[in-house]
Amino acid sequence: MKTAKWSIYAVTTWVRRQPPKMKAFLALILCLTTLLFIKMVVHNYHNLFFASEAVHTLGISILIFKLIKHKTCSGLSLKSQELTAMFISVKLYCNFGMGYHRHTILHFTTLGTTLWVIYMIRFKLKSSYMDNKDNLAIYYVVVPCAVLSLLIHPTLTRDHSINSILWAFCIYLESVSVLPQLRLMQNAKIVEPFAAHYVFALGVERFLSCAIWILQVLDSHGRLLTNLGYGISWPAMVILSEIVQTFILADFCYYYVKSIVAGQLVLRLPSGVV
Template structure:
């Protein structure tokens, strides 16, 4: 069901993609961007949007193709022309724990015991923590370029807006998806410190720096 919260969330998602690709293309660099987070997001979209092979709806299918295609393109830039600008020494978050945890939860608590539903559940849990390698990089360096912080903020706003989307759907049609709500809350909580510093520094025209 379409509503203003979902539309706004999708808009922020598209904005985050545009900001990221624009930053990398104009600077000819992927410095400050976590390859591991980007790889996790591609894994999220590939496992979630398997229904592209058997269902089609203009809006939803277009968005799914954009998300998969843009994530693959970003990884191409990071492993190809801009690879020398990525520093793996600071992109060191152990993502196997995130993937393993999401896989365990997906097997234990799927809506249905089918491969498609298990993979969909896996993608929901994984997306809730996929930003951690990126936030970890920012924490390690103690600062970030302004345009990178805009990207992270837009990505966080996208997921935060999906929470009122689920509430609105429940109030208007009694449809309730507790898994998506819980995962969205987890992700928003992970962003909370970043949102605060972004509001108090970046939006005030100051450089994004973590408190010492």
């Protein structure tokens, strides 16, 4: 066990010493290798979707445990939770409006737990909320997503133009909803374990969700990119949104794994990570 731990530490030390371009190349190779492994192992992409949802549920469960057991919400961004509740609510509305009910129960469960977390932060544990460090204004995130959704959205049917815009809005908002949480952790410099576990779970979830779309495009030999409308490909925009959030969280996940390998209970973020 000690030998394996030392080997992992040696690899992470070597990676840390590499120039930025080499780190980017190694990250690309790792992602491609992981995608290839997933493609070989997973034959039903619905299972991959449920795996990503399970990871998200695990992350939420960690937050619930922290709030109930430790009676504190330090290190958690109320604004990220509010953005999460916003895009899930819009997604549920679109599911009913467009007639897609496949994953409604999962979305309802996630929305319910997120609203409970918001309630705890706002009222029950308000004294431990780091208000001064959770300082990324929500409109900096919501307004660009709203404008982009008006410009680029799926053209499913003429009768559902409003739903199409709202669907695009929730996809874009989901991809950047974690930014206030990352901003808070960057301001705090030191990230306590439960918040770190939660954000890492989000990073794994987004990678799995991104993998689903990329693998579907590969299986369709690129035809999926021309579906759901004309002009700018909507599936391509969804994949881009997934990739954006994956890269937003990638740097944090790197330092998280490095901290775990080193046996550190508290994650320290260097300046410029977020």
